[in-house]
Amino acid sequence: MNFTFNEDQLMFRDSVRDFFSNEVTTESIRNRWDSDSGRDRALWTSMAELGLTGLLVPENCGGLGLGVVDFIMLAEECGRVALPEPLVDTVLLATPVLVAAGADAQLLQSIAAGETVCAVQSQADALVADADFADKLIVHKAGNLVLLDAESARFQRQDSVDPSRRLFSVEWADDEGQVLAEGDLSAELTASLYNLGALGTSAQLLGLAQRMLDLSVAYTSERQQFGKPIGSFQAVKHHLANVAIKTEFAKAPVYRAAYSVAEALSDVDLHVSQARLSAGEAAILAAKSGIQVHGAMGYTWEMDLHLFMKRAWALNNAWGTPGAHKARLADTILSADYTIGAGHTFASASDAA
Amino acid sequence: MELAYTVDQQAFRQEVRSWMQANVPAKPLQSFDTAEGFQQHREWEKTMNDGRWGMVTWPEEFGGRGLDLIQWLIFEEEYYRASAPTRVNQNGIFLLAPTLMEYGSDEQKARILPKMATGEEVWAQGWSEPNAGSDMAAIRSSAELRGDEYIINGQKTWSTRAVFADWLFGMFRTDPGSKRHHGLTFILVPLNAEGITVRPIPQLDGLPGFAEIFFDNVKVSINNRLGGEGEGWKVAMATAGFERGLMLRSPARFQETARRLVDLYRANQESADQDPAIREAVLSAYVQAEAYTLTTYQTASRLNQGGKIGPESSTNKVFWSELDQMMHSTAMAILGARAELLPHAPAAQGVGHWLDGFLFAQSGPIYAGTNEIQRNIIAERMLGMPRA
Numbered sequence: 161m162n163f164t165f166n167e168d169q170l171m172f173r174d175s176v177r178d179f180f181s182n183e184v185t186t187e188s189i190r191n192r193w194d195s196d197s198g199r200d201r202a203l204w205t206s207m208a209e210l211g212l213t214g215l216l217v218p219e220n221c222g223g224l225g226l227g228v229v230d231f232i233m234l235a236e237e238c239g240r241v242a243l244p245e246p247l248v249d250t251v252l253l254a255t256p257v258l259v260a261a262g263a264d265a266q267l268l269q270s271i272a273a274g275e276t277v278c279a280v281q282s283q284a285d286a287l288v289a290d291a292d293f294a295d296k297l298i299v300h301k302a303g304n305l306v307l308l309d310a311e312s313a314r315f316q317r318q319d320s321v322d323p324s325r326r327l328f329s330v331e332w333a334d335d336e337g338q339v340l341a342e343g344d345l346s347a348e349l350t351a352s353l354y355n356l357g358a359l360g361t362s363a364q365l366l367g368l369a370q371r372m373l374d375l376s377v378a379y380t381s382e383r384q385q386f387g388k389p390i391g392s393f394q395a396v397k398h399h400l401a402n403v404a405i406k407t408e409f410a411k412a413p414v415y416r417a418a419y420s421v422a423e424a425l426s427d428v429d430l431h432v433s434q435a436r437l438s439a440g441e442a443a444i445l446a447a448k449s450g451i452q453v454h455g456a457m458g459y460t461w462e463m464d465l466h467l468f469m470k471r472a473w474a475l476n477n478a479w480g481t482p483g484a485h486k487a488r489l490a491d492t493i494l495s496a497d498y499t500i501g502a503g504h505t506f507a508s509a510s511d512a513a
Numbered sequence: 514m515e516l517a518y519t520v521d522q523q524a525f526r527q528e529v530r531s532w533m534q535a536n537v538p539a540k541p542l543q544s545f546d547t548a549e550g551f552q553q554h555r556e557w558e559k560t561m562n563d564g565r566w567g568m569v570t571w572p573e574e575f576g577g578r579g580l581d582l583i584q585w586l587i588f589e590e591e592y593y594r595a596s597a598p599t600r601v602n603q604n605g606i607f608l609l610a611p612t613l614m615e616y617g618s619d620e621q622k623a624r625i626l627p628k629m630a631t632g633e634e635v636w637a638q639g640w641s642e643p644n645a646g647s648d649m650a651a652i653r654s655s656a657e658l659r660g661d662e663y664i665i666n667g668q669k670t671w672s673t674r675a676v677f678a679d680w681l682f683g684m685f686r687t688d689p690g691s692k693r694h695h696g697l698t699f700i701l702v703p704l705n706a707e708g709i710t711v712r713p714i715p716q717l718d719g720l721p722g723f724a725e726i727f728f729d730n731v732k733v734s735i736n737n738r739l740g741g742e743g744e745g746w747k748v749a750m751a752t753a754g755f756e757r758g759l760m761l762r763s764p765a766r767f768q769e770t771a772r773r774l775v776d777l778y779r780a781n782q783e784s785a786d787q788d789p790a791i792r793e794a795v796l797s798a799y800v801q802a803e804a805y806t807l808t809t810y811q812t813a814s815r816l817n818q819g820g821k822i823g824p825e826s827s828t829n830k831v832f833w834s835e836l837d838q839m840m841h842s843t844a845m846a847i848l849g850a851r852a853e854l855l856p857h858a859p860a861a862q863g864v865g866h867w868l869d870g871f872l873f874a875q876s877g878p879i880y881a882g883t884n885e886i887q888r889n890i891i892a893e894r895m896l897g898m899p900r901a
Contacts, residue, residue, distance in 0.1 A: 161515060161516065161517065161518050161519065161522060161583050161810070161814070162514060162515045162516075162814050163514060163516060163807070163810045163811040163813075163814040164514065164811070164814045164815055164818060165514060166514075229514055373896070377896050377897065377898055380898065381897075381898060381899055388899075389899045391892075391898040391899050392898070392899040392900060392901050393901070394885070394888075394889065394901070396898075397888060397889060397892035397893070397898055398885070398888045398889075398892070400892055400896060400898065401831075401887075401888035401889075401891040401892045401896070402888070404828060404891050404892075404895060404896055405828045405831055405832055405891065408808070408825055408828045408832075409801070409804040409805065409808050409828070409832055410804070411808070411811070412804065412807035412808040412810070412811045413800075413803070413804050413807055415514070415811070416516060416807050419514055419516045420516075434800050434803060434804070437800055438800060438804055486793075486796055489796055489799070489800070490792070490796055493775060493796070493799050494775065494778075494779060494795075496779070500768070500771070500772050500775060500799060501594065501768050501769055501771070501772030502589075502590040502591075502593045502594050502764075502765035502766075502768040502769050502772075503526070503587075503590040503591065503594055503765070504768075505768070505803060505806045505807065505810075506516055506517060506518065
């Protein structure tokens with residue numbers, strides 16, 4: 161039993177945090193809003209050079225051959241900067257599914273090289289984020305998991321409250337696309353994709369919560385009223401203390417869910433839904449309290465807070481609404497044959513019965 | 514990251530489980546806020562110590578097993594699974610003992626810890642005074658050093674367990690000209706000393722769970738000073754860190770409450786579902802109890818590797834106390850019109866313990882530093898927000 165990240169994982173996290181803080185500024189995000197693609201291809205190439213895009217690609221395909229636990233804190237960093245590019249979708253969602261479906265090595269190599277960007281649909285008919293920026297789309301049709309060339313699909317843009325989000329409805333002709341998986345394998349990969357999507361969303365929500373907390377602490381420490389920083393008032397302090405508490409207790413559930421996904425534990429669905437609910441609550445509270453302590457400034461376009469707030473509002477309903485995750489949780493823990501309580505937290509990892 | 518128990522850890526769990534099965538009293542003990550119940554709990558501490566289960570993280574020379582914090586968590590899980598009695602000496606074993614390990618002399622450790630372990634000496638806390646509650650630095654009770662003795666005068670209050678306990682630890686002002694957190698000293702006081710008057714205060718359940726204590730020229734040997742003179746605040750902060758931090762409320766306690774709450778909900782689902790908020794709260798109870806457990810394992814792993822407990826420990830105290838309150842309120846909502854019945858009422862039909870827990874849960878956000886104080890600490894020390 162060891163619930164810590166190793167030195168390598170922590171160092172990688174630190175270097176990615178440094179990289180993002182220089183390269184993914186709020187100013188650069190605002191600049192993307194005015195561009196056609198809304199995305200920065202040069203940044204994608206830099207991320208590939210750092211090994212990020214190929215993090216989960218096997219080493220013999222030019223990747224780093226690392227795992228979900230190695231990536232989880234990096235997904236959190238993507239949330240912290242509200243990264244517009246679909247790194248989480250390409251690395252954490254598409255790559256494991258492509259590997260499991262036996263996709264050809266060339267495709268995996270081009271993902272690692274930063275030449276291929278992937279977008280992933282959460283379920284049939286769902287809007288696809290970054291469909292236009294992506295080269296390959298993983299979509300659902302008639303129970304099959306389909307790999308689609310972006311060029312062969314028609315997109316209709318659906319504007320989101322988050323100006324950084326690029327959502328599309330996608331249509332394609334029946335003869336287009338390559339069936340990645342059908343039947344049982346498709347069902348299995350679709351289920352695992354749902355968990356990966358919810359996990360990646362959880363980690364980003366966690367990063368968003370922390371960024372909104374940081375912004376709120378900084379603003380309330382500067383802004384003066386009654387001759388003092390407003391952050392010295394208890395009413396303001398307690399708002400942000402509540403955010404800190406929610407965020408602090410969402411971390412371990414997210415990291416544990418990453419471990420359960422990586423190890424394909426039998427309780428993975430339960431663990432992912434727990435993480436998703438905890439991280440979503442933290443981010444939503446961080447947004448609500450963040451705008452409150454920013455006062456009227458928090459309601460402006462000018463203040464950066466809304467970049468993170470809007471992403472949190474959007475992501476909190478992505479890859480399963482909180483309601484869907486509560487329902488999944490209830491199915492397990494309210495069932496008569498599932499044992500909970502002291503000593504059962506890691507039961508599926510090592511028999512504690 | 515390896516979120517699975519080792520073979521040794523699993524074997525340890527089995528060892529604890531077997532011992533608990535063989536030794537936990539079949540019939541629940543009486544409340545330790547009664548004279549008889551206190552004695553029963555004292556005897557249970559002795560039984561635990563005889564099996565060397567009193568405090569598994571302590572060094573072997575003091576009756577412990579020298580185990581790490583993960584093993585302690587496993588022990589606690591089995592302890593709560595077995596519905597073993599609440600630790601009457603928790604002030605001593607969870608709070609004073611870690612402070613002693615850090616600040617105590619070898620003589621003090623050898624003199625105090627073994628008797629604490631056997632339950633021969635049960636400890637009470639002496640922090641609050643009539644005018645020093647949340648504002649602990651306003652302490653006025655004095656200790657004047659004369660020769661090799663302190664002469665203590667003043668008054669403490671809200672002293673948990675003090676009615677039946679043997680010793681008290683707390684802070685006293687040793688420098689009469691000092692202000693706030695300067696000039697305070699951490700002193701251990703035998704409650705049978707001449708000049709001490711203990712006046713019980715009935716708690717919400719009517720039992721004398723705490724007391725006020727009057728000191729009238731009480732003589733205490735200088736050997737009972739913990740840390741240096743004037744260092745009381747620093748020593749006390751270490752105790753407070755343990756209290757808010759890891760030891761006082763291990764996650765197993767709340768996991769077992771969450772498990773019982775799920776059972777209670779399932780047994781009464783039809784009526785409970787008339788209020789959809791109940792189901793929502795039951796699910797949230799599970800999620801939060803697990804989050805507390807996971808976070809504690811994470812902290813324990815970090816401490817095992819040499820990390821230190823930081824100001825984030827204040828988040829623990831707020832989290833578990835509000836979770837405990839929420840879970841018991843939810844149980845009351847499920848029990849409906851029967852919720853008000855005391856455990857001995859014939860119609861309570863074995864559900865009255867939820868009322869005991871509900872009453873006790875009301876104190877959680879208040880004791881060990883109110884949650885308002887904790888939120889100030891979180892804001893100022895963890896987030897670095899400006900002080901008032």
